[in-house]
Amino acid sequence: MFCALARGFVRMDERSYELNKVTDYVWEIPAFGSMNVPVRIYADSDLLVSIERDNAVQQAINVAFMPGIVRASLAMPDAHWGYGFPIGGVAAFDAEQGGVISPGGIGFDINCGVRLIRSDLTSQDVKPRIQELVNTLYREVPCGVGASKAIRTVSNQELRRVCTEGAGWAVENGFGRPDDLARTEAGGALEGADPDCVSERAMTRGRPQVGTLGSGNHFLEIDVVDQVFDRPAAQAFGVAEGQVAIQIHCGSRGFGHQICSDYLKTMQQATRRYGIEVPDRQLACAPLDSPEGKRYFAAMACAANYAWANRQTIFALVTRALENVFDADRDSMGLRQVYDVCHNIAKFEEHDVDGDRRVLCVHRKGATRAFPAGHPETPEPYRDVGQPVLIPGDMGTASYLLVGMPRAMEETWGSTCHGAGRVMSRKGAIRKAKGRNIKAELREKGISVRYEGRSTLAEEMPEAYKDVDAVVNVMHEAGITQKVARLRPIGVVKG
Amino acid sequence: MGGDEHGSGYETFEHTADVGLKVRGATLRDLFEQAAAGFINVMFDTGTINCVRTMSISARGGDPEELLVAWLEEILFAVEADGFAPAAVRVTKLGPTEVAGELTGEDFDPERHHLSCAVKAVTYHDLKIRRTNGACEVSIVFDV
Numbered sequence: 001m002f003c004a005l006a007r008g009f010v011r012m013d014e015r016s017y018e019l020n021k022v023t024d025y026v027w028e029i030p031a032f033g034s035m036n037v038p039v040r041i042y043a044d045s046d047l048l049v050s051i052e053r054d055n056a057v058q059q060a061i062n063v064a065f066m067p068g069i070v071r072a073s074l075a076m077p078d079a080h081w082g083y084g085f086p087i088g089g090v091a092a093f094d095a096e097q098g099g100v101i102s103p104g105g106i107g108f109d110i111n112c113g114v115r116l117i118r119s120d121l122t123s124q125d126v127k128p129r130i131q132e133l134v135n136t137l138y139r140e141v142p143c144g145v146g147a148s149k150a151i152r153t154v155s156n157q158e159l160r161r162v163c164t165e166g167a168g169w170a171v172e173n174g175f176g177r178p179d180d181l182a183r184t185e186a187g188g189a190l191e192g193a194d195p196d197c198v199s200e201r202a203m204t205r206g207r208p209q210v211g212t213l214g215s216g217n218h219f220l221e222i223d224v225v226d227q228v229f230d231r232p233a234a235q236a237f238g239v240a241e242g243q244v245a246i247q248i249h250c251g252s253r254g255f256g257h258q259i260c261s262d263y264l265k266t267m268q269q270a271t272r273r274y275g276i277e278v279p280d281r282q283l284a285c286a287p288l289d290s291p292e293g294k295r296y297f298a299a300m301a302c303a304a305n306y307a308w309a310n311r312q313t314i315f316a317l318v319t320r321a322l323e324n325v326f327d328a329d330r331d332s333m334g335l336r337q338v339y340d341v342c343h344n345i346a347k348f349e350e351h352d353v354d355g356d357r358r359v360l361c362v363h364r365k366g367a368t369r370a371f372p373a374g375h376p377e378t379p380e381p382y383r384d385v386g387q388p389v390l391i392p393g394d395m396g397t398a399s400y401l402l403v404g405m406p407r408a409m410e411e412t413w414g415s416t417c418h419g420a421g422r423v424m425s426r427k428g429a430i431r432k433a434k435g436r437n438i439k440a441e442l443r444e445k446g447i448s449v450r451y452e453g454r455s456t457l458a459e460e461m462p463e464a465y466k467d468v469d470a471v472v473n474v475m476h477e478a479g480i481t482q483k484v485a486r487l488r489p490i491g492v493v494k495g
Numbered sequence: 496m497g498g499d500e501h502g503s504g505y506e507t508f509e510h511t512a513d514v515g516l517k518v519r520g521a522t523l524r525d526l527f528e529q530a531a532a533g534f535i536n537v538m539f540d541t542g543t544i545n546c547v548r549t550m551s552i553s554a555r556g557g558d559p560e561e562l563l564v565a566w567l568e569e570i571l572f573a574v575e576a577d578g579f580a581p582a583a584v585r586v587t588k589l590g591p592t593e594v595a596g597e598l599t600g601e602d603f604d605p606e607r608h609h610l611s612c613a614v615k616a617v618t619y620h621d622l623k624i625r626r627t628n629g630a631c632e633v634s635i636v637f638d639v
Binding site: 083108109201204205214215254257260261264265268269281282428 | 509557561565568572575576613615616617618619620638
């Protein structure tokens with residue numbers, strides 16, 4: 001018996017589920033009916049209202065029905081409804097308990113993620129030339145709808161290597177340095193990728209799009225480190241107040257979207273074949289150790305590696321743009337990658353489950369890995385401090401650099417939020433922006449923008465998103481991730 | 496919004512992060528045609544596209560919803576991978592598990608054609624073809 005989808009504003013007396021407050025920042029819906037596990041929501045009381053209002057809670061409940069799910073179906077404070085799983089959802093599955101893998105738990109934009117680059121440039125160096133820099137970035141990094149042939153259209157043979165080598169392929173082709181890989185999640189390439197599991201259709205979409213930014217909420221951003229909260233961690237990560245940093249936010253483009261679409265079809269059949277009942281056909285899945293499950297993971301890893309190759313390539317294009325504008329080389333500007341994280345991925349990770357070490361398939365959809373100090377996957381330069389976590393805010397407000405804490409491993413499979421999350425539809429944002437000059441409003445805040453497309457700026461305006469300060473604060477107060485620094489944008493390039 | 500004198504048509508609707516289309520067709524074939532027309536108009540300002548050549552497309556699916564998603568995905572692929580800018584579409588054949596049709600338009604020209612919206616994928620969100628008062632209706636949400 002599955003619950004009907006709840007719509008609209010949810011009053012306490014209208015809830016079809018029990019909701020208990022565990023702490024000021026953690027809420028639990030105990031398992032009922034055929035749910036295998038409870039739902040745990042990380043939110044303050046204001047964010048909880050918007051999470052309940054837009055159906056994300058019902059989706060988190062639906063995930064709790066899935067076979068082999070361990071401990072809880074989790075929702076982060078930036079949760080909002082998605083396709084199958086909510087965006088801002090985390091769920092781990094155990095193959096030995098019949099656990100499944102589900103494309104809806106990763107998303108269409110596989111390895112949509114963020115890369116942060118630090119520099120010795122200060123806002124005094126950059127601000128006088130910000131428009132020139134933004135224009136140069138816009139020219140050097142193809143973005144926007146239909147952008148393709150950024151560097152060259154790669155051959156099928158090369159695309160197969162992108163699938164298996166990820167960011168390493170880009171470095172080998174002259175985009176960046178080997179040291180960048182050590183400061184990238186998974187070293188910039190997930191193991192287990194198999195291009196034979198990728199359709200010809202996906203290869204066709206992927207070939208011309210390497211090194212392109214895409215559109216929608218993807219962007220390049222030039223930031224100033226506005227405030228440091230944790231000096232030792234900031235020092236380890238190489239950031240200090242007043243320094244300029246650059247963020248790259250993009251994913252696997254049409255390649256990843258096609259892989260997800262292809263495997264949603266495969267999984268519809270697999271769900272039937274394995275007799276799995278799901279409350280939403282977008283939760284279509286297959287057992288982790290089934291041929292379909294293994295093939296999807298192998299294809300998903302190809303898409304993840306494509307996205308890392310993409311961000312590595314774009315990093316090199318951004319470096320070139322900075323070198324041109326400031327007539328200085330990368331080293332004299334102190335350009336170095338802080339870290340690169342993904343927001344949409346499934347990974348096999350070892351976790352503690354009631355005193356046993358188990359390998360689980362952790363699905364993070366609109367959620368970020370956040371490993372603590374001492375973890376073997378925390379990069380060696382940061383091992384005493386913890387893994388950097390990058391949280392891009394929306395266009396007009398702050399982004400954050402956080403660090404993973406031990407409690408993340410205890411409670412959320414080493415996961416935290418990913419960003420602000422939308423609260424307003426694109427049409428709603430365009431309506432609200434009518435009569436306003438969003439570009440001028442941003443300029444008044446000291447932010448220069450360069451963008452493609454008539455409506456894209458209005459669609460992405462600050463009020464369309466949740467308050468990133470509040471979202472980050474929840475995970476800080478809950479002890480999952482700690483704030484290290486806040487970054488304020490001074491320039492944005494959007495597709 | 497678009498439509499014809501038979502009460503078939505489509506309109507876009509709001510969805511927090513993405514774009515939705517409500518479609519109505521006097522018959523299932525009408526529905527497929529209107530869904531395709533609506534999809535093209537979500538992606539493009541079709542007024543900027545000339546009808547220079549046609550392109551045949553076809554799709555297969557296990558049930559009507561799967562078939563509808565596969566049909567729209569063919570159009571997305573023609574746009575993204577073949578670089579085709581469609582201005583119009585018609586269904587030439589519709590069976591229980593397959594559909595065929597024609598797109599009319601021209602090669603995408605970034606100087607002349609305005610691509611309003613980059614669609615990542617066609618989703619199954621709330622996708623259920625309903626028959627009411629003899630007509631067919633469906634809502635489709637696109638991930639953008």
